[in-house]
Amino acid sequence: MGSHTRISKASIIRLNANTGVGKSIMKPRAAGLLVLSMEVLAFRAGTARAGNDTSSAQAWDLGVSREPRAVAMAGGDFAVGGGTGAALANPAALTVSRSYELVLSGNWSPEAGLAQYGAAIADSLTSRMAGGLSAHWTSFDTSSLTRSAIDVRGSAAYPLGDALSVGVAGRWLRTTDTLGNGPVGGEPVARADAERTRLAFDAGLLLQPAPVFRLGLVAKNLFAEPSFDLPRLYGAGVGFAFDSLSIESSALVNLTNGDAPRWRSGTGVGWSLAERYAVRFGYRFDQALATHAIGAGVSIADRSGALEIGVRRDVAGPFPATFIAVGFRVLMGGLGPGDGDSSTF
Secondary structure, three states, rough: OOOOOOOOOHHHHHHHHHHOOOOOOOOOOHHHHHHHHHHHHHHHHHHHHHOOOOOOOHHHHOOOOOOOHHHHHHOOOOOOOOHHHHHHHHHHHHOOOOOEEEEEEEEEOOOOOEEEEEEEEOOOOOOOOOOOEEEEEEEOOOOOOEEEEEEEEEEEEEEOOHHHHHHHEEEEEEEEEEOOOEOOOOEEOEEEEEEEEEEEEEEEEEEEOOOEEEEEEEEEEOOOOOOOOOEEEEEEEEEEEEEEEEEEEEEEEEEEOOOOOOOEEEEEEEEEEEEOOEEEEEEEEEEOOOOEEEEEEEEEEEEEEEEEEEEEEEOOOOOEEEEEEEEEEEEEEOOOOOOOHHHHO
């Protein structure tokens, strides 16, 4: 990726001597120009290959399943968002809205050869305990790793009064990998095929000391051996949820991949317009990937459901990539647009 081979003038002279081509055919100045031209072409070709590539860590993205709202808000989803998004981010936040919904989603990244399809359901309406269930299939192909994965999660949350909720989630992950001759999770690997199945658990808290203020805390991939697939993550989010506006800033610390803890931070804003439309924006910095990214998205909704689109683009980093998410949300009961449900915007 991005490497090229230098061709020295001496090598060309030796080549000429071995092939019987004399100085009358390849003069020193001409040889020098040829060497320079070949080096420039090799550098441009290497740069082009690197510019169209992305790392396996970028494509896997810590194993996070991406819904359009989270993509558009660039990761600000530990405190404010409810519904199926909460089941994937912070299970305790399942209690922030009263709804019963089904979401079908798809995610793509052309640079990473990424495709992800999934379905999720969340119910915080039919009983005091909220619950969620999701299943996602992911596939990507980078220069160092080709992967397919099935990720199934179940979650539950319970409010302990008006100001505190707790949540837990279980995760079943099965990955099938074909490793290339490059780094995976910072470690060089030889080409091989591997299939693994693992279990992990998440735990979360949601504090709401005031009607519009929320603080979310989450620990992810507990009780599993820390690895590239299931890194040990700790996150926190602070948000404000008004009738038509939500704002959240969050941070996530990765204690597994790399030689030191690495952190990721993001801030997202969602704004509801005319009760049917929502626009979302976000910014994210990832220390491990050395990337800065911006997100944007829209939602078109009525009382039966919504069509949601989210896009995140790396604007600075070694291998800039684009991530696109599309989701269809079917609201089977509970609050909808105009009812103050922050998960709708």
